[in-house]
Amino acid sequence: MTQYPALHMYIDGEKVSGGGRQTFDVVNPVTGETLAELPLANSADLDRALDAAQRGFTTWRYTPAAKRARVLHGAAALIRERAAELARVATLEQGKPVGEAKMEAMAVASWFDFAAGECQRLYGRELVRPVGQRSVVRWEPVGPVAAFAPWNFPLVNPGRKLGAAIAAGCSIIIKSAEETPASALGVLQCLYDAGLPTEVAQAVFGVPDEVSRHLLASPVIRKLSFTGSTVVGKHLAKLAAENMIRTTMELGGHGPVLVFDDADMEKALAMSAGGKVRNAGQVCISPTRFIVQEDVFEKFREGMAERLAATVVGNGLEDGTQMGPMANARRPDAMEKFVADAKGKGARIDTGGERIGNQGYFFQPTLLSEVPLEAEVMSEEPFGPLALINPYRNEDDMIAEANRLAYGLAGYAWTNDVQRQRRLADALEVGMVGMNTHMVSSADAPFQGVQWSGHGSEDGPEGVKACMVVKTVHEA
Structure with missing residues (x-):
């Protein structure tokens, strides 16, 4: 119909x-x-x-x-x-x-x-x-x-x-x-x-x-x-x-996601991949910059690539579709430019990176890893199904990367260390924090950002x- x-x-x-x-x-x-x-x-x-x-x-x-x-x-x-x-x-x-x-x-x-x-x-x-x-x-x-x-x-x-x-x-x-x-x-x-x-x-x-x-x-x-x-x-x-x-x-936002080596990795991967393809990534609080501790970087990269590649993309009115098209012709064009720029500057494409078909505005769920900071997508909100993943040595470095941009809408962290959770809640310069979750919106909770x-x-x-x-x- x-x-x-x-x-x-x-x-x-x-x-x-x-x-x-x-x-x-x-x-x-x-x-x-x-x-x-x-x-x-x-x-x-x-x-x-x-x-x-x-x-x-x-x-x-x-x-x-x-x-x-x-x-x-x-x-x-x-x-x-x-x-x-x-x-x-x-x-x-x-x-x-x-x-x-x-x-x-x-x-x-x-x-x-x-x-x-x-x-x-x-x-x-x-x-x-x-x-x-x-x-x-x-x-x-x-x-x-x-x-x-x-x-x-x-x-x-x-x-x-x-x-x-x-x-x-x-x-x-x-x-x-x-x-x-x-x-x-x-x-x-x-x-x-x-x-x-x-x-x-x-x-x-x-x-x-x-x-x-x-x-x-x-x-x-x-x-x-x-x-x-x-x-x-x-x-x-x-x-x-x-x-x-x-x-x-x-x-706008540019959602940082801090993943530590003590996180529930399966839950983190499932929610992160699902959050990234929700509404084809066209979400202001979409998880985008995955800031991953070195010890679990390879495992997280492989898990994200596998889950994003398995996403069923198609007509939103059809059963089984997990991600629909992008909303207008401007968005796939923007995704192509971001991917080409990042690749040209040394980023690795782990999955996706291309349009799907020649009808409508479909784009593959995409994972870019080891992305240089000078790549445009590391500083400009992609507003699409692009996930960016880089390794970091310690908590201080991870927080510094999370707060590097002037965007401050939502930030996320995956860790089971209660003391670290409290430190991160204080340190992340955002209006909303998701701790071991990507759900930060409800009718009774204020929804807001800071800075840009x-x-x-x-x-x-x-x-x-x-x-x-x-x-x-x-x-x-």
């Missing part, structure tokens, strides 16, 4: 399409064929979305917490009911195995349920004052949010942004990736069907730089939430600074409060 939904924008409750607007071809990455044409917003559309967001905020900010929670819980229930269809659509337009896409839908439902609970937990505090005086610290919604979500997690990325803003009492204009519009629209439809007023959330698509400049230049927007590359994040932060717009930036990987949090109580501001009221 390959039916794909009709595409549109949502502006002030209306499904907007046609009308002579420019369009974008949404492509199936398995075949390279066009699924549908997506209408792109013009200036009038964006102004209309801003007006609706302003009106939506004036009412939603005063909507009782219990009602906001009911909407989010209701949307979570609908997402679970529609998970199979949401997953099928996400796989059609993004390529990941449908099982991964269904897990993604369930993650959105979990986040909506958690955010609904946060509606009732947005506590302030009363300060100690002399008799007759009173000082209260309050949390209030920041205002209309402009949110930009990428294509790698077409359900989770918009879901995170929608859930946080709606729980906090904000309105939101969301621009998800043009490559994966139907997934975002499906999540938003669940919120509408659960009772969210249409003026509270708008969905637009368009030329990214044009949309971002237009929205961030408006005095309506009080908060920017962006997930994407560090380069684009820096650009948007500069635009936001013009109006002193608050920002949450979830940016951004600032601010998504998920957890921190994710909702990122859409709020503090006000202190003094009475005498």
Whole structure:
């Protein structure tokens, strides 16, 4: 079944399409064929979305917490009911195995349920004052949010942004990736069907730089939430600074994985290989730089090569597929350039390194070892199924390599030494640490990076409060 939904924008409750607007071809990455044409917003559309967001905020900010929670819980229930269809659509337009896409839908439902609970937990505090005086610290919604979500997690990325803003009492204009519009629209439809007023959330698509400049230049927007590359994040932060717009930036990573000689090697290999091919490596927290202690380097290299080579790559809608295509034509091109550069500088290709077939955007799971630091892929996020493995002598050298780059999203370590685990938790300069695991994301835990990987949090109580501001009221 390959039916794909009709595409549109949502502006002030209306499904907007046609009308002579420019369009974008949404492509199936398995075949390279066009699924549908997506209408792109013009200036009038964006102004209309801003007006609706302003009106939506004036009412939603005063909507009782219990009602906001009911909407989010209701949307979570609908997402679970529609998970199979949401997953099928996400796989059609993004390529990941449908099982991964269904897990993604369930993650959105979990986040909506958690955010609904946060509606009732947005506590302030009363300060100690002399008799007759009173000082209260309050949390209030920041205002209309402009949110930009990428294509790698077409359900989770918009879901995170929608859930946080709606729980906090904000309105939101969301621009998800043009490559994966139907997934975002499906999540938003669940919120509408659960009772969210249409003026509270708008969905637009368009030329990214044009949309971002237009929205961030408006005095309506009080908060920017962006997930994407560090380069684009820096650009948007500069635009936001013009109006002193608050920002949450979830940016790129280059996940270091420290493997010590006392690790459970079979578990480390199984989780590392699985984590590397998840979503074809198009994951900001993907394990990428494997920093392996010398004594177990050969064993780990052989084990990773064997597991990556055995990965079943194919159509994400077919049973047994473990890794689908890359999401767009740009990604296999980037993989080829990284591999050629690394090989030219002396790296060894242990498995993979090439495209698969001549249709769609498939690339082999690839292991490069003994990769010189001057290779581009050692400093630039590959965002694909490339694993890099190098030997190191001791813990200090391994930590130094892990912290060598300015990226600081997620870092991982495999060791059974409890004291070492504690040292590494302190030493790794990242926003999230996975100790003997590659699972670092859940609805109740903040998801964030440091340095070039951004600032601010998504998920957890921190994710909702990122859409709020503090006000202190003094009475005498």
